[in-house]
Amino acid sequence: MSFSTTIDEAVGPLVLALDVGSTGTRGGLYDARGLPVKGARLKILHSFTTAGDGTSTMDADQVTDEIRACIDHCATQFDAPIAGVALDTFAASLVGVDAEHRAITPTFTYADSRCAPQVSYLRATLDEDETQQHTGTRQHTSYLPPRFLWLKENHADAFGRARRWLSLGEYAWLRIIGTTAAGTSTAAWTGMLNRHTCTWDEPLAATVGVPIEKLSPVAHPSQPLRPAIDIAQTWPTLADAMWFAPVSDGHTQSFGAGATDSSRLVLSAATSGALRRVITGAVDDLPRGLWCYRLDEERSILGGAINDVGRAMTWLENTFQLPEPEVVIDYLNGDPHTDTPLVLPWFTGERSTGWIGDARAVLSGVSAATTPLELYRGTVEGIALAYQRMLTELLLVEGRPAEIVGTGRVTLDHPGLLQMIADATGAPVTPVTIKRSTLHGTALHALDVLAPHVERADVTRAETLRPHPERRGYYRRRVERFRVLYDKVYAR
Known part of the structure; x- marks a missing residue:
């Protein structure tokens, strides 16, 4: 249907x-x-x-x-x-x-x-x-x-x-x-x-x-x-x-992906990205790395954001001579490589978790032998690790949700990103496959007032992406290298 x-x-x-x-x-x-x-x-x-x-x-x-x-x-x-x-x-x-x-x-x-x-x-x-x-x-x-x-x-x-x-x-x-x-x-x-x-x-x-x-x-x-x-x-x-x-x-993208309470955490990936969780009331003691916005009289949304997701990928596609899209997809879905450059993916500034607005992207470990495809993968890994940092703080506040769903243009156009996030975080992610989830959520926002008793249609989903256990060691080391590089470059 x-x-x-x-x-x-x-x-x-x-x-x-x-x-x-x-x-x-x-x-x-x-x-x-x-x-x-x-x-x-x-x-x-x-x-x-x-x-x-x-x-x-x-x-x-x-x-x-x-x-x-x-x-x-x-x-x-x-x-x-x-x-x-x-x-x-x-x-x-x-x-x-x-x-x-x-x-x-x-x-x-x-x-x-x-x-x-x-x-x-x-x-x-x-x-x-x-x-x-x-x-x-x-x-x-x-x-x-x-x-x-x-x-x-x-x-x-x-x-x-x-x-x-x-x-x-x-x-x-x-x-x-x-x-x-x-x-x-x-x-x-x-x-x-x-x-x-x-x-x-x-x-x-x-x-x-x-x-x-x-x-x-x-x-x-x-x-x-x-x-x-x-x-x-x-x-x-x-x-x-x-x-x-x-x-x-x-606000509306979270609703559009089916998240209206704290049981579901929404991972958004479009031009920018975010991790969001709708909660009742407001967090009393908000961690430094997260934000908490009010939605209405009763609910708030807790989470973190990254400026550059689709924007970073567009920059890569416009700047480097990449292979055919099928080759890029296969490479992202493949096993990680230790010689992949480490990338801090903030092309227009960092929001969560460090809030360094004038931060700029850093590409580390680039040699004369590094290929455009390896730079592409390194940047996508950097984006995945930025989500991992946000998820770590979110879980400290509200605990593990029943599920994490992924939505936004980039999750549909670049499916390898969600698998990489699942591998980096150790958490399964289920893609929401409807297009225009934000527009859908804007309609639901009005329908909550206009037609509160009408049953809403369930959004369509793809198969859940589960972490590959054999990649966990690589990403644990990657998380630590990311932290060390971040601290050295952006120390204030």
């Missing part, structure tokens, strides 16, 4: 889901079981604007136009009422807006690392351990406190002119429906939300010079927005739809 439905067989109510990722904007129609409706889907490609100084930005109006185009396509394919519209975007974005609700800055993405000096300042100024217990985050270039300080110091005019500071999703809703709010997880992923009260952390906002009134109100999933304009004139099928405040893609 395919994971989809036709409009004639769809179970109401219908939801229009939208996802803004690092590589594109997607839209799709889903029924109450969480099944995508055939014939109502659109993807528009885009990319970050990057530079060697750490720049990573996007144009907020371009993305808003993409979202509008996805809504227009999906809402006009069928003459059927749509009960809700939900949006997720990549986390920790920021755009400054003037009094006319126009963007006066680029959208800064989580990968923009130019505020590394401000991270150092905040670490020296704040009690970082105490702040992490409030907000669930360390100080890092992917979060907003150092970015605000960087803007204040380097773009004082724009910083002073901005009437509001919004995430990319909040900006899109302001332009499209005339009102906005920060979904709980969007606010949490900024590093400025008090995770215990679900309100903006006022002492931290004061430290970075941003009045609370310049930030959006925080809205739980149970608090949908009311459009300030007549939506029915443009999209009749959305005349009575609920519009949900934008949420983080990490």
